Amino acid sequence: MEKQPNNPLHGIKLEQIINELEAHYGWEYMGYTIKIRCFTDNPSVKSSLKFLRRTPWARTKVETMYLNMLKNKK
Numbered sequence: 569m570e571k572q573p574n575n576p577l578h579g580i581k582l583e584q585i586i587n588e589l590e591a592h593y594g595w596e597y598m599g600y601t602i603k604i605r606c607f608t609d610n611p612s613v614k615s616s617l618k619f620l621r622r623t624p625w626a627r628t629k630v631e632t633m634y635l636n637m638l639k640n641k642k
Contacts, residue, residue: 576638577631585634586616592637602629 572578577585589598590613599607604626606612606619620627 576635582620582627582630583613583617585630586613586620589630589634589637598633601633602626 593601595607595611599611604619604623606616620630
């Protein structure tokens with residue numbers, strides 16, 4: 569596998585991103601920050617994965633939230 573030094577998300581699966589965000593922030597905060605139903609109405613990792621894989625704009629927002637979380641942890 570080639571290294572991608574300019575891509576901080578390289579090698580990180582979407583499921584891992586959702587799990588880490590949920591553990592850090594919780595579904596309520598995630599739904600408040602990113603207004604998507606898979607975070608507000610009966611949230612689950614499975615429903616979030618299904619929606620985010622089909623919706624590029626929402627996935628971009630979740631990835632941005634994840635990168636901000638990592639930056640704030642440092």
